[in-house]
Amino acid sequence: MTITDLAAVDRNEIVPALGDAELDGLLAYWDAANYLTVAQIYLRENPLLREPLLAEHIKPRLLGHWGTSPGLNLVYAQLNRLIRRTGAQVLYIAGPGHGGPAIVANVYLEGTYSEVYPRVCADEAGLLALVRQFSTPGGIPSHVSVPTPGSVHEGGELGYALIHAFGAAFDNPDLLVACVIGDGEAETAPLEGSWKGIRFLDPEHDGAVLPILHLNEHKISGPTVLGRAPQEDLLELLHGHGYAPVIVAGDDPRQVHQDFAAALASAYEEIRAIQQDARAESGHAAGTPRWPAIVLRTPKGWTGPQEVDGIPVEGTFRAHQVPLAGVRENPEHLAQLERWMRSYRPDVCFDAGGALVTELAALAPEGDSRMGALPAANGGLVLEPLDLPDPAAYAVAVTQPATTRAESTRKLGELLRDVYVRNPTNFRLFSPDEANSNRLGSVFEVEDRMLRDGRPGDDHLSPHGRVMEVLSEHNCQGWLEGYLLTGRHGLFATYEAFAMVSASMAIQHAKWLQHGRELAWRAPVASLNVLLTSTCWRNDNNGFSHQGPGLIDTMISMNGSVVRVYLPPDANCLLWTADHCLRSRDYVNLVVIDKQPELQYLDIDAAREHCARGAGEWEWAGNSLGREDADVVLACIGDVPTQETIAAAALLREHVPELRFRVVNVVDLMTIAPADVHPHGMSRDRFEALFGDSTNIVCAFHGYARALHQLLHGRPNASRFHVHGYSEQGTTTTPFDMVVLNEMSRYHLVLDALRRARRIAPGALALERHCEAMLVRHHAYIREHLQDMPEVRDWTWPE
Numbered sequence: 001m002t003i004t005d006l007a008a009v010d011r012n013e014i015v016p017a018l019g020d021a022e023l024d025g026l027l028a029y030w031d032a033a034n035y036l037t038v039a040q041i042y043l044r045e046n047p048l049l050r051e052p053l054l055a056e057h058i059k060p061r062l063l064g065h066w067g068t069s070p071g072l073n074l075v076y077a078q079l080n081r082l083i084r085r086t087g088a089q090v091l092y093i094a095g096p097g098h099g100g101p102a103i104v105a106n107v108y109l110e111g112t113y114s115e116v117y118p119r120v121c122a123d124e125a126g127l128l129a130l131v132r133q134f135s136t137p138g139g140i141p142s143h144v145s146v147p148t149p150g151s152v153h154e155g156g157e158l159g160y161a162l163i164h165a166f167g168a169a170f171d172n173p174d175l176l177v178a179c180v181i182g183d184g185e186a187e188t189a190p191l192e193g194s195w196k197g198i199r200f201l202d203p204e205h206d207g208a209v210l211p212i213l214h215l216n217e218h219k220i221s222g223p224t225v226l227g228r229a230p231q232e233d234l235l236e237l238l239h240g241h242g243y244a245p246v247i248v249a250g251d252d253p254r255q256v257h258q259d260f261a262a263a264l265a266s267a268y269e270e271i272r273a274i275q276q277d278a279r280a281e282s283g284h285a286a287g288t289p290r291w292p293a294i295v296l297r298t299p300k301g302w303t304g305p306q307e308v309d310g311i312p313v314e315g316t317f318r319a320h321q322v323p324l325a326g327v328r329e330n331p332e333h334l335a336q337l338e339r340w341m342r343s344y345r346p347d348v349c350f351d352a353g354g355a356l357v358t359e360l361a362a363l364a365p366e367g368d369s370r371m372g373a374l375p376a377a378n379g380g381l382v383l384e385p386l387d388l389p390d391p392a393a394y395a396v397a398v399t400q401p402a403t404t405r406a407e408s409t410r411k412l413g414e415l416l417r418d419v420y421v422r423n424p425t426n427f428r429l430f431s432p433d434e435a436n437s438n439r440l441g442s443v444f445e446v447e448d449r450m451l452r453d454g455r456p457g458d459d460h461l462s463p464h465g466r467v468m469e470v471l472s473e474h475n476c477q478g479w480l481e482g483y484l485l486t487g488r489h490g491l492f493a494t495y496e497a498f499a500m501v502s503a504s505m506a507i508q509h510a511k512w513l514q515h516g517r518e519l520a521w522r523a524p525v526a527s528l529n530v531l532l533t534s535t536c537w538r539n540d541n542n543g544f545s546h547q548g549p550g551l552i553d554t555m556i557s558m559n560g561s562v563v564r565v566y567l568p569p570d571a572n573c574l575l576w577t578a579d580h581c582l583r584s585r586d587y588v589n590l591v592v593i594d595k596q597p598e599l600q601y602l603d604i605d606a607a608r609e610h611c612a613r614g615a616g617e618w619e620w621a622g623n624s625l626g627r628e629d630a631d632v633v634l635a636c637i638g639d640v641p642t643q644e645t646i647a648a649a650a651l652l653r654e655h656v657p658e659l660r661f662r663v664v665n666v667v668d669l670m671t672i673a674p675a676d677v678h679p680h681g682m683s684r685d686r687f688e689a690l691f692g693d694s695t696n697i698v699c700a701f702h703g704y705a706r707a708l709h710q711l712l713h714g715r716p717n718a719s720r721f722h723v724h725g726y727s728e729q730g731t732t733t734t735p736f737d738m739v740v741l742n743e744m745s746r747y748h749l750v751l752d753a754l755r756r757a758r759r760i761a762p763g764a765l766a767l768e769r770h771c772e773a774m775l776v777r778h779h780a781y782i783r784e785h786l787q788d789m790p791e792v793r794d795w796t797w798p799e
Ligand SMILES: Cc1ncc(C[n+]2csc(CCOP(=O)(O)OP(=O)(O)O)c2C)c(N)n1
Pocket: 067, 068, 096, 098, 155, 156, 157, 158, 159, 181, 182, 183, 184, 185, 186, 188, 214, 216, 218, 219, 220, 224, 300, 320
């Protein structure tokens, strides 16, 4: 259904009530899905129980989660009906992603699975392949994961279901995202924060999100908070977040299916009504509509064994994983399993050949309407490349290196402004209330912040805004992930230190991408671009709490096929880096650069070449006297480290002109790693051309020194690298004091370079004394004048 078709829909007639015959069909379909769920967990043979069940038909290791699965299966079957009745485009997000066998069962029953994996075909042999592959070596994981067609959400690390749902819905006006949330998951901080997503959802231009809180009242071994909360409190909680919740509760399958069908129909009708109103000529109303939400309260492990060895299982936490664990050894358990499985009537659901009987197969939607086949869910099948402007249009003029200052991220903001203009429906910036603070405010020249509930006097805020500012790194990052995984582009810009709040999400996303690359049917998606700014070196207003470059450490440990880390030293390098990242696919790109005015080194053409190489010698800053070997190499990675290194180079050139040294700047951090560790790793020849094979290197690095040592591991003679990085020293102080406190100042670098140089050059002793004296002077000066010494503050390259 398109937006325009909506106008023709009579809101009261969309989904008819569920009649008895249709209900019988739904229940049988649900039986088939429950049967295949259990079969996947237990069976290695005899997939249709055509023979009596024997111990040797059971897998040796029983790995899977039953408890959540009947609920997931019910929702899937009901959504199938909704899709067939309405033509809705539905993305299913399974928050309890540990219910993998349930979603795989449904994607198989609807036929998508066999199309993607022809080996798992729609007959008995295919069923055998289906059950054998589940949670077994060479098979598929136990979770709804990358190999599951139609999935954009792993659900392994709980908490992000609703966040991903909103990300998928933004700028996707025809999409309905049905998001099942576990009541255990609902205890996580990210999930609790994600209910607010509806206040950022534009019914005119975005799709809809239908939260379905699956209240089975138990987690792994204890009750859930919401499961035990008084029902009025739960309803008030959801109401307070802005939803209109309805409860479907019970343990009688017929009644619950009936009630759920009614609740789903009315939720759908309400969603369409909200959208219809917003999209009508007279629409454009502000305010957050009261979107529907469903609470599904059913027993955990519903329809499974009620008791095992006299101990209650159904409706308790004991149903969470494998309710009958001893089936291979215990004949009574085996018999109980067989009774349980036969209760789903496999002989009625599947025909003689092992295919789902025609009457039931007809209950699934067809073609791309099937949830497993939704094009947007299977990666970038709908991905249009961004229309990007030429970075040169935003260039900072640099005639002489290190003589002018500029706010580098401001230039990026100008570029992003034009990315918004050229790509009005498939690019968004996500930020925890920091777009202005991080100097990206030019985007507000063309696009507003999003919030449905604006007031006169708000700054660049609109109910249709597409700059996503919410003070939740989890929401920012997860919305972007959902947006990317459904075929769009974006950037998450955040204070460097607080990127750690959502670091775990970045890890999970990197894992997803790594796995996705192995699946030819998953089209590439736009990379997750994370701009880390307001960095540890320049947290002028804040100080120690705001200093933390740890996301670099986290990311460099991830698989090299999907992780990239860039530290452009200036604006022009940032522009080319951003251009590269926005064009790239299937990576997590970290881009690290501060927002404060900073020295500029390369003109736009030189910056392009430098970024393309990833690392290079800056001959103008060194003093290597032709082709002779250097006495020492100064290396710099990051904007502030580059500034201190260049200032150190100027001191060396002035005071010890006979010292031979090279200056090397690195933009692409992963070039440092050996080539067998990361695809960007420099060849040994190139590495030695830059750093020599026995010369000491004094390296100023933006992040923790250990991170660089980790990358250097495996390089010949790696102990030559003497790294000055951020060493957890900080407070609210001057910019130069920050580098002094962490011993990365120009004076520290000079002192180390003189100490590490192959020979003592004339003038070295005097320069040492000068540096020590300057550090003493700095200490006294900032305490007296409360700012940096003018010779540091206003320093530029002397020639
Ligand atoms: C962030 C996170 N913490 C802990 C776990 C371990 N874990 C897996 S399932 C589960 C219980 C989930 O309960 P719920 O969300 O209610 O799902 P359901 O009961 O439907 O299985 C837990 C704690 C996890 N997967 N992710």
